[in-house]
Amino acid sequence: MSVKVRMPNRHEAMEEGTLLTWRVAVGDQVRCGEVLAEVAVDMETVAIEAPADGQVVSLAVAEGAAVAAGELLAVLTAAEPADASAGAGGHASPAARKLARDLSIDLARIHGSGPGGRVVLADVERARPRRNPNAAASAAVGAPETPSPRGDGKAVRIRRLIARKMEESWNTIPHFYVTMTVDMTDVIRFRKDLGFTINDFILAATSHALQEQPWVNSRWNGERGIEQKQIDLAMAVESERGLFYPVLRNCEQFNLRQLSRQADALAEKAHQGTLVSEEMEGGTFTVTNMGMLGVESFGALVTPPQAAVLAVGTVKGEIVVDDQGEPAVAPIMRLTLSADHRILDGADAAGFLGTIKSYLEAPIVLVAD
Secondary structure, eight states: EEEEEEEOOOOOOOOOHHHHEESOOTTTTEOOEEEEEEEEEEEEEEEEESSSEEEEEEEEEEEEETETTOEEEEEEOOOOOGGGGTTTTTSSSSSHHHHHHHHOEEEEEEEESSGGBBBBBBHHHHHHOOOHHHHHHHSSTTOOOOOOOOOOOOOOOHHHHHHHHHHHHHHOOEEEEEEEEOOOHHHHHHHHOOOOHHHHHHHHHHHHHHHHHHGGEEOSSSSSSOOSSSEHHHHOOEEEEEEOOOOEEGGGGHHHHHHHHHHHHHHHHHHHHHOGGGSOOOSSEEEOGGGGGGGGOOOOOOOOBBSSSEEEEEEEEEEEEEETTTTEEEEEEEEEEEEEEOOOOOOHHHHHHHHHHHHHHTTHHHHHH
16 A cells, blocks of 8 residues: 655645655655654754555655645655564664664664654664764754764754745835935944943834834735734844744834843854744744944845835944034944835835834833833
8 A cells, every 4th residue: 555745734824834854765764753854844954754565666746845844745655563583773763774874873772752662763863973073964864954074064954944035025025225324323322331232222223113103014815015013023044054033023012121031042043043933923024134244234135024124234433414514433234125016115115114213213102111
């Protein structure tokens, strides 16, 4: 009897995912619950498990290919369960045996966590030597995400997923861009006195601006923009594992200090690689800050189905004219709003940036909130 393995449909809005890695090959014997493949759905890597014992007859999708929800991934033929008395070497998945050979690990020393005590790939990975993590990971199945010695080996899985999201954004969203300068004199003074970061002030100002202009906090439903009551800010965090977008939930309910604590906690989890899918889903607006990299201004791509994204540049001393008409040096920052022209127009974008600017140039309102 043949058993068909299909792409799971994890939620109503899901249309497709990406097949990242096959853990098995045609002809392999597999056990129920054994990982067959890994797929990317939204910002999460999902393991596809065998629904029954059997043999792999065919693999219908190539690695790196887009797969629609419900689409066929593989076909198995049902088989009798393996005899547990066959010994540790025989009572292990093919992928586990291969990795054990590569790492010179004795399967008899590994306690299997699979059905009937079978040794699966994860068991071998846990038993691998840890003295040289980079070298060990290079031998593991599905380990393209290990950073290279040059530091440019970001997670291939994350890059694939972001590439697909950005391709969708560029091909389907009519972008336009509006830039505004902000005098950060008072923010810098408060930052030093109170111990906040510039990004903390930006997140708080953005939250307040979205409360005043909720149409910017909209999502495209295929026909029109729909305002979102809840403000969930996705913030870009660059780490050695890639670019992540953890989401600050219900920002309208929190003040500057509370937002700062939540942002710190999520950024730390992103750097440690411990974010879970629920912490990266459902953002209603995105803030991405490249100021710490010395970038003066840039235009970001809108993450569908959001209406806009705020790109933050560095704070740089520039010559300005003060209230007395005299030249002076002030710390200037540039904000660029990238917006979906199907939802917002130029006046919307300018008004929204102007509101953020007013909060950042008079941050006492944010501090006192």
